[in-house]
Amino acid sequence: MASAFPLQPPVDHTPRDRTEIVIGDDEPSRVLQTLSSDTAQKLLDVLSERPRTASEVADAVGTSIQNAQYHLTRLAEAGLIEAVDTWYSSKGREMTVYALVAEEFVIQFSANCHRSS
Template identity: 60%
Template sequence: MASAFPHQPTVDHAPREQTDVVIGGDEPTDVLRVLSCDTAQRILAALTDAPGTASDVAAAVDVSLQNVTYHLDRLCDAGLITPVNTWYSEKGKEMTVYAPTAERLVVRFDAPADRSASERDRS
């Protein structure tokens, strides 16, 4: 029996060109901590290929749905992925579709703002 719900409509998402991760700036970043896990890296790579749901990603990276959901939450919190759409399963259940927030991730180093230039030069 055909479903009344569209299963996978087209996702219209254009990630920004670049995200900068600044090490040593005023605000700490969790990006590197989140990406230190191989599973998170594989999930991000899978979503870079094509937006998908947690179950799509779990199948693509051969990891349990529970583990993928954990990493998707962490990747969202770190600002590396974002929900971009909602798809419906054949049973009518809403499924969040995720995609990367940027095409490139650039890590750069910066001294905290409260240190003067002379203090940075002596370090």
């Protein structure tokens, strides 16, 4: 039976060239904690190729979909990736498509951070 929805239509998403992430006193480690995970780094690498669903990312890095979804959620909360589209599985289930928010990330420490004298 043919689906009424295209399963994987093209995703119209162009990440910004660069985004700056400022690490400050108010939220000093969320981004760094998220990026400290080898799995999160692998997911970012896979998403740098093209937007993908959680199941595609999981397959590409050899992890469970639950583990991939956990890291995708943390990467999205840290502002490194975003949901850019929705695809439908052959069973009609919605699947979120994720992509990088930028091609290049620059992490800076704010001037308010404590400095040694």
